[in-house]
Amino acid sequence: MPLHHRSSIRLVNAVFYARHGVHKEERRLGGRYEVDVELCFDSVPAAETDDLGKTVNYQRAYSIIEQVMVAEEPAALIETLAYRTAIRLIEELTVLESVTVKVRKRSVPLGGLCDYAEAEHRIEKR
Numbered sequence: 001m002p003l004h005h006r007s008s009i010r011l012v013n014a015v016f017y018a019r020h021g022v023h024k025e026e027r028r029l030g031g032r033y034e035v036d037v038e039l040c041f042d043s044v045p046a047a048e049t050d051d052l053g054k055t056v057n058y059q060r061a062y063s064i065i066e067q068v069m070v071a072e073e074p075a076a077l078i079e080t081l082a083y084r085t086a087i088r089l090i091e092e093l094t095v096l097e098s099v100t101v102k103v104r105k106r107s108v109p110l111g112g113l114c115d116y117a118e119a120e121h122r123i124e125k126r
Helices: 024-029 044-049 058-071 078-092
Strands: 007-018 031-041 098-105 117-124
Touching: 007 058, 031 058, 031 078, 058 078, 078 098, 078 117
Parallel strands: none
Antiparallel strands: 007 031, 031 098, 098 117
């Protein structure tokens, strides 16, 4: 019976100060955003050879996330940020089979108490 191997690398709670949001004040003042990513792939080639070139380079993954969160055009929605990040990761890290991105916003203008709002986006290659 053939085996299908699937591994994950997760980057958890990468924190960025960025100027996103629906309201002008949010974009003017900026705020704290947190990002989690799960990068799924077959790690057997890397594990068998101990070769960094055959796995996910998580420094590169972090750099992609940072570009989307800080350097690119501001977004009104955290859903947009999660989507943009997932697209960039799966396109640029070609070893990936799937990616899940969660973007959290700590300062949520709700008029009440809430720890954070979070959007999640997942992409799978078929």
